[in-house]
Amino acid sequence: MLGASPLQPRILSSFVGDYRVIRSTRHLHQPFLHNPGRKHVSMQLSRSFSGLTDLLFNRRNLDELPGTERKRLRPGKLSPRRPVPAGIQRPPYVKSQKPPGIASGPEVHDQKGIDCMSASGRLAAQVLEYAGTIVKPGITTDEIDQAVHQMIIDNGAYPSPLGYGGFPKSVCTSVNECICHGIPDSRALEDGDIINIDVTVYLNGYHGDTSATFYCGEVGDDAKNLVQVTKECLDKAISICAPGVEYRKIGKTIHDHADRHRYGVVEQFVGHGVGRVFHADPVILHYRNNEPGRMMLNQTFTIEPMLTIGSINPIIWDDNWTVVTEDGSLSAQFEHTILITRDGAEILTRC
Known part of the structure; x- marks a missing residue:
């Protein structure tokens, strides 16, 4: 994920029923979530914020989405945690159940590390590709989790999200307006949905991390265009990566292309170093910024x-x-793990 940042966010928050509304005049930098000024990254948003204030939120309109027949996403039922065979290597954070620093x-990486990263990235890509083939109306996100979990452990790897800070499942499934970190549950996918599936595997001591957004059945043009442009943003960002390039150019490239469309x-969630640990320096911001740092070989x-099509404010x-x-409003995401090479960047999470 990311490193400490000098930016100190001012967050206005309110707690309303099943939702927490978060607005920020500055930006939280996180891959899952990073609290600037503290060496701590989590898939979770902290329950304690600075500058708390109440925000009005109309619960009567929670299900209403003007101009569409689509209903707002609602949580379903969770199945029990899935077991992992004892012989499979676990990441260190699994025992603690606390988000690691x-x-x-x-x-x-040296050559051995590159080889290990290539293997974990390739497996993550294969798992993601398979998960995408089972996306169809009527399948539940929990069934996707089951398929992902089984394929990962069958290949002698550990599903990195499982037990990360207490995360209960082996993959993140983010449907429609879900920006990220959706928990697989009993909700069945519907015709016209879009779903991001975020897969990370821990193989031979190295994490490979990737995600893609898939169509479920017949998807409308608005959703298709959003998904296509999001993928283009990732592709364009990767194309400018090379040794010595400033990280900030990634954000400018993505933001410029998104603006054109x-x-x-979304500014609160970002990319991150990945390898022997799940989340490491540097922070990779996806929006225009002036943060320092340059890419390094290997x-x-x-x-x-x-x-997003509409608001970038998260709940x-x-x-x-x-x-x-x-x-x-709909949100889409794509993700790759890349290796900086002498010639530019190699995508490790590609089949």
Whole structure:
């Protein structure tokens, strides 16, 4: 994920039923979530914020999405935690059930490390590709989790999200307005949905991290365009990566392309170093910024832009994981783990 930032966010928050509304005049930098000024990264939003204030939120309109027949996303029932065979290597954070501190310094590898990262990235890509093939109306996100979990352990790897800070499932499934960190549950996918599936595997001591947004059945043009432009943002960002390039150019590239299509760029969640640890320096911001730092040869990190059709303000559910758009507008995300090479960047999470 990311490193400490000098930016101190001012957050205005209110707690309303199943939702926490979060607005920020500055930006929280996180891959799952990073609290600037503290060496701590979590898939979870902290329950304690600075500058708390109450915000009015109309519960009567929670299900209403003007101009569409689509209903707002609602949590379903969770199945029991799925077991992992004893012989499979676990990441260190699994035993503690607490989000680990962010690793200082970038993930830069020797040849053995590159080989291991290539293997974990390739497996993550294969799992994601398979998960995409089972997306169809009527399948539940829990069934997707079951398929992902089984394929990962069948290949001798550990599903990295499982037990990360207490996350209960093996994959993140983010449907429609869910920006990220959707927990697989009993909700069945519906015709016209879009779903981001975020897969990370821990294989031979190295994490490979990737995600993509898939269509479920017949999807409308608005959703298709959003998904296509989000993928283009990732592709364009990767194309400018090389040794010595400033990280900030990633954000400018993504933001410029999103602006051309009038989509919003979510600022609270970012990319991160990945390798021997799940989340490490550097922070990869997906929006225009002036943060310092340059890419290094043999370094690995993720780029994972999240775009929205409408509001970029996030709401966090009471499960302390699921993040949705404030106005219920669609959100899409794509992610790759890349390796900085002499010639540019190699995508490790590609089949």
